[in-house]
Amino acid sequence: MTTQVNILLTGNELMNGDVIDTNSVMLAQQLNDIGLTINKKVTIADELALLSAEIIQLSQTADVLLINGGLGPTIDDLTSQALAQACCVDLHLNLQAHSHLKTWAKRRNTQLNQPNLKQAYLPLGSEIVNNATGSAVGIRIQLGQCLIICTPGVPSELSHMLKDEIIPSLQQLFPITNKKNLIRLQTFGMGESTLQALINDKFPDWPNEIAIGFRAAMPLLEVKLSVQCPKGKELLAQWQHKLSNLLGSHILTIGKSNHVTIADYLVPLLIKSQQKITLAESCTGGLIASQITAIAGASAVFEAGFVTYSNKMKSKMLDVPAATLVSHGAVSKATVLAMAKGALAKSNADYVIAVSGIAGPDGATEDKPVGSVWIAWGNKQTLQAKYYCIPVARQHFQQVVAARSLDLIRRMLISS
């Protein structure tokens, strides 16, 4: 039997869209690391009756119920009270919690006030979970077959409590029997349905044991393979190898991490090959340069970028001939090639990207709709240019053009 974990999040700010919930992401990741997965996650407002009813319901289908939020000193913090109701016990002054609060106040050179004292009243029969940084202690209590643990809503306090107290104790209570193995392939260049169709087509014998998931992590598409069975690791390695061969250069990285951009991959690639890159940007307006320079160590591969938004500045900064702009227009093969040549000549770079397009909403002409873009890329020996039409909203367009451009250079580098 796998261990069932349910999560209950409480807070009006979570219900009205004022804050983004990152606590449950932290919970999920840390539980995953010790082989536990979340079964169900429920979020409700700070209302006593709703809270106690939900605690009862979620405790009936789980081995562990983690509650987050509602342990603070103010009147809208109701978790302790709701928990007492759900467990049919009274609230009482917990001496350990009281002592924690006194120490906490002393450290801050303040007196315990009435709202804070409320945080020492816990359900009878519960134990405290230490909070290394904040005033709110966690609460631990058994309800039927379910272990309930309440945690504070402040992310930094939750983080400490998980690391120091909760994760080690859960690991001891529920040791891993069948470790989950997983691998993530970050890809770029193929849509989700194309990729799925290709896998269906090429691997009719794909093993049932390996779950395959897709996640659109704009602009990348992540393919995640996971397996939880005896000899899972070997099986996974074997099929990951087959899939890598199938997808080839569409794969940026293979690993466990899920936070990768194309620049994350391109900058080390340039550092390794001791090559420098420069950029001549019109429609992306500095976005490609900012993605490169967001990566630590970028100064080794990047000296300058030219954001040439107007025609005049394309000529002035990059020596694009006025005649080219007049006869072909700013969004043309001839212009991006001239921009690329100019940027190479003016900088100390080996590689170059030049882009010119119509980000919209205005600027379209009869033969060049919004979303039109020319990308030139290459080095002093080889310059190429390609046209794309990406008819999406302005900022989305800029993101896709940046990703496409960086990917063109990436493919050139790995194939050279």
Next chain:
Amino acid sequence: MTTQVNILLTGNELMNGDVIDTNSVMLAQQLNDIGLTINKKVTIADELALLSAEIIQLSQTADVLLINGGLGPTIDDLTSQALAQACCVDLHLNLQAHSHLKTWAKRRNTQLNQPNLKQAYLPLGSEIVNNATGSAVGIRIQLGQCLIICTPGVPSELSHMLKDEIIPSLQQLFPITNKKNLIRLQTFGMGESTLQALINDKFPDWPNEIAIGFRAAMPLLEVKLSVQCPKGKELLAQWQHKLSNLLGSHILTIGKSNHVTIADYLVPLLIKSQQKITLAESCTGGLIASQITAIAGASAVFEAGFVTYSNKMKSKMLDVPAATLVSHGAVSKATVLAMAKGALAKSNADYVIAVSGIAGPDGATEDKPVGSVWIAWGNKQTLQAKYYCIPVARQHFQQVVAARSLDLIRRMLISS
């Protein structure tokens, strides 16, 4: 009776901590705007039996159940199937959905493949909700007393569908009876606790009816005032006026929207005063230019930006004297002032920002720690420069420097 809205989110990536859920934030905000609040939000993995059981349960306690995710073409997309099970009907080929898919494929110059075709099979008795941008149509069906609407997990598609279809139809079905009035002040330049202390100090008579909330929307701080009582609108207007006077130029905008950047505000300000801006960026590496050009209409106020990352290119592109770089260093008042002068001379702009700093993790010197930055700003008549130390992680540093820089020009413009 208030209208009860439940939300069901589905996706393994939401359960294992791979992604942060921003869709339910979007749903909550847009529902709030038409006077609806979410009662309960449940998140579960992509498992058919769990999904259909949860749909049945959530539909029994709500007037509206909004489901998000699981409409994609791959095998882990199960919402349509789960909905059919919950409603005890079969899946069938929906002709409108089929026609939508054909148009979608045609626009992308591709053939419909088998995985995509799956998206045309919907529960019998359901209607489609148009998806303006993506392949997945939404689904609308009645189960008992509850209206169920399924929406796609891709945020941009959800956003369009809410705006164009779902919010207008819910507004018609459930007109507002007791309207909540709210106003958001986007501020920059003061921390949360300073602001709270200032309000406590200056307004001891702040009315109980007006709830005040703070939200750190990096790099801005949002102050939200809300009221739900008779004559609420008048009361709100009166106190919003007092608060505006207190906060002065720290306020960027006052309104209902909560998606504002400093560039959103600066670009129209420049357009209105018919002024152009140019940028000379070192440590921000194009980020400030990309924030300006992310705004539609930027071409009226921005012609060129200079991303001068190396010392050599600061001299070559902006005529920064080599002697200045040698005697003062790249991160100095003399250098940013020279960069600013160079950028003004080389471009056709009225205003300029120049930045040079140490984004880290490397590059610190004994007297210039990581986080050091000099910002120069002004026009041909007046150039000023200021030093900041912002010792945070690289990308966070770049974001704060960009916000600070744009804000310095903003304050200059509104005071002139």
